[in-house]
Amino acid sequence: MAVARTLGGIGRVTLGSMASIGRAALFMIRAVAAIFTPPFYVREFWHALLTIGYFSLPVVGLTALFTGAALALQIYAGGSRFQAESVVPSIVAIGMVRELGPVLGGLMVAARVASSVAAEIGTMKVTEQIDALVTLSTDPMRYLTAPRVLAATLTVPVLVAVGDIIGIFGGYLVGTGKLGFNASTYLQNTVTYLEFWDVGSGLVKGAVFGFLIALTGCYYGMNSGRGAQGVGRATKSAVVAASVLILAANYVLTEVFFAA
Amino acid sequence: MIELTDIHKSFGSKHVLRGVNLTVPTGTSTVIIGGSGTGKSVTLKCILGLVTPDQGEVRINGAPMTDDGREAFLERFGMLFQGAALFDSLPIWQNVxxxxxxxNLKRPKAEAREIAIEKLRRVGLTPDVANLFPAELSGGMQKRVGLARAIATDPQVIFFDEPTTGLDPIMAGVINDLIREIVTEMGATAMTITHDMSSVRAISDNVAMLHEGVIKWTGPIADLDQSGDPYVDQFIHGRATGPIAAVR
Structure with a gap:
């Protein structure tokens, strides 16, 4: 009896999980279809570009600056154990553009954007604004989801690129100001060992992360429960899910791009 | 004409609609009355496709409601939501x-603004609210903006979800008159959900009483007081005792 109950519980959880994955996958397909099929809401897209991209610059920039600076200190401390202090500029650059720029930038944008998108759309749902959109002959997927997903997919790579530059600059400041590197040598080493695909892979990661962040925020917002508690739960779930998805996608993409 | 035939809808184990049958003739104002939680809003949402019925059929002018049919229906439709449902991020005139x-109904911006201000004036709001945001208005003013939005394109079908809730008696009277006027002047078909009996008497041609997921009684407003239906009698007189349990 106990075994049957346990198996039944496992079955219910599995079926529930599969149903959730199916719902999320269908939502993603509908969102992508909405991006490429008219009507297009250009004003909403520009607004999303501004709120998701431009207004995320300070948080991404500061994160990158301190990460680059700390990375320089860590690599210097580690490298000095086997007289490899000179690798600081190149490792800072490679580490920032390949991994830390996209991942930390993505996580910061997830915290800022997935939460606000989920809360905004969730509030719209509980106050019947989504229903109102439908009665005004406006598809919420096209009006709310598509502009946000497209804007995030396009702007997060730009944020990552800016973050890469600022992060490398953070390493440069510490390297030249504290660790005794010559300024021109630092810059030369940074550029010499950096390959095109190091930067390109980070930007691709940024695009994927941006897509996941906005999609997750919209999904949880659209499926928000009732009342303030429902919106709060949707917001929390959106940030957690976006963060986990970013880290999982980062592993998969790194495996695809760099596995031998 | 809007026809509902044997509409059923459940949410989990809760059976909200258990076979709703209702006909709303074109150009008339039908009010659905009934206690809280009896499925009035769900009935409206089934017509609009916001909720998919488990069973039954919605027909508009004799044709079953399909996705394409719904799109065409919504093109000539307006709705006032209970909480107004204004878009927070847009100024009032853009909401309207x-x-x-x-x-498909796109107009030049200046013309759209002019129409919005005219509709705002019609619901008793001055043009100086046009540039404000919904959060800057009182609940009653938001409701009137919601009404202005519902009538902005002179729709042929209008739904009103608790149109006078949250309004003072004078403004409730203004809104009731306006709804009556819209139905009479524009020849629009109106469906209203309300608990407000003064509103029922002011705006309805026909009344339908919804209880426990079915229409218990339907008839012209003139027959409401002599319906002979114990549910209707209890409801319209607001009695605590009767066939409708006070605790639901």
């Missing part, structure tokens, strides 16, 4: 002119 700024 939402439909006139995009889609």
């Amino acid at each position: 002119a939402f439909r006139l700024l995009r889609g």
